[in-house]
Amino acid sequence: MSVALVQHASGLEPEDNRRLLGELTPGDVALVVLPEAFARDFGPPGSDVSGYAEPVDGPFGREVARVAGDRSTTVVAGMFELSADRDRPYNTLVVRGAATADYRKVHLYDSFGYRESDRLTAGPVEAVTVPLAGFTLGLMTCYDLRFPEQARALVDAGADVLVVPAAWVAGERKVEHWRTLVRARAIENTAYVVAVGQPGPRYSGHSMVVDPLGDVLVEAGEESAVLRATLDPSVLVEARRTNPSLLNRRR
Template sequence: MRSPLRVALVQEAAGLDPAANRARLAELVPAGADLVVLPEAFARDFGEAGSDVSTYAEPVDGPFAAEVARVAAERGTTVVAGMFEAGPDPARPYNTLVARGAAEAAYRKVHLYDSFGYRESERLAAGEVEPVVVEVAGTRVGLMTCYDLRFPELARLLVDHGAEVIVVPAAWVAGERKVDHWRTLVRARAIENTVFVLACGQPGPRYSGHSMVVDPLGDVLAEAGEGADVLRAELVPEVLEQARRTNPSLANRRL
C-alpha cells in the first residue's frame, strides 16, 4: 500500500530581481512535504505586460534551477517552480517549469497566453507537445503551466502517460471572471481525468491567487484566498482508486 503524497503549494509573488527570488527559496520551501509547488515565473516575474524578459532567461542548469535543487535536497523534497529558459531564439525564451530534488525534469509551456488582450507569443517561444510526467514518492505527477489549463487535451495526454496528479503553476492574471474560470477549470481537469490537481498561482492584486488542491471527484481539499499563503494536503492513493471505480470515464471513453 502506497503512502499518501504530502504536498505543499506556496502562493507567493515573484519580484523583478532574480537574485532576490533565488534567495527567498530557502525561506519559502517548507519541510515535511514530498512535493512543493511554487508559481509560474517565480525566478523573475513577467513585469509589465509585453515586457522583454529575454535578458532574464537562464539554462535549466543555471543559477535558479541550481538553487531549487539545493533547497530541495536540503528539505528532502521535490520542488517545482517556474523560470524563463534560454532557447534557440535569444529574443524569445521558453516559459519553463523545473522540477528538482527526488525527481528531475523540465517542462516548456506549450500554450502561450495570447488571450484576454495579452500576446505572450511575442516575447516567448512555445515548447514542443511532449508530456512531462515524473515519479515523486511512488506517485506519477504531470506538469503543465497556467494557460495550459484551458486545453483539456493536454491534461488528458498527461493522464494517458500515467499521471495521477497534475501540477499547474500559474500567474493567472486578475480580472473579471478570472477567479471563476480558474476554479471551474481546475475542478474540471480533476473531474474529467479522475486525478488530483495542484494549482499554484501567484497572489493578488496583479494575479488571482486562489491556489487549490482538488481531488479526483472534484472536491476541494484546500484553497487559498487572494493573498500570500501556503497550502498543505495529503493525496491518498486509495481516493484516486475509488474515484476511478465510481467514475470510470477513462475506461468508458470511445474517442
C-alpha cells in the first residue's frame, strides 16, 4: 500500500485550510495522512476552539471526501467536531475515500503545562479500525501515542497499521520522545506506524513511517514536507513470524 505523509501547518482560517487539502493531496497513492487539527490550528495555548467545531459531515469533512474522491485515494485529517458540550468539542480524525471512519481523540493533552481537557471533550474509549488495501488501519491522535494500551487494543482489534496524526508541540526532549514512542509502538505490536505531525517551529515535525521491526522507512525534519512510503504485507507477515510476541503474551 502506497502512503503519503503531508507534514504541513494548518492556519487559523478554516477556509484556507480546506483549500490546502486540494493543493497538498497527491493522487497516486492509496492513503494520504495529514496532521491533527488540520481544519483549524489550536491557536494560542488555551484558546477556545468551540467556534470552529463542525459536524463530521460539515464543510471540512465534505471537502476531505471530495478531494479523496477526486484523487481516488483515502484521506485522514484532523478537525474539531461538535459534541454534546458545545463549549468543548471533540478532537476528531475523519477518514474519507475508499474507507470511511471517524475517531475522537481519547487521551487529551493534559501534560507539559497544557490542559487540552479544559477546551475539548475526550472521545469514547474504543478501538477504531478500518480496512484499506489489504491492511487494517488503527486510528490514534498525538498524545494517544504515549499510551501503549491503546495501540495494543487497536492491534487486538485487527490493526496492522497504526495511523497517528499529531500536532506534537516542540520543546526539550520532544523530538526524542516522539521518535522513541513511534518506534516502540511499531516494535511492540509488530505493526507499521504512520505518524504525521505539523512542522516547526511551533510543532516538532519529524513525520515518519516505521516498519513492524522498528526500521524507519522515511522521516522528515522540522520543515514542511510530503513524504512517501510503501507498506508491504509480506514484511508484516515475516516480522510477526520472526518475532511472534503477540502470540507469546501470557496476560
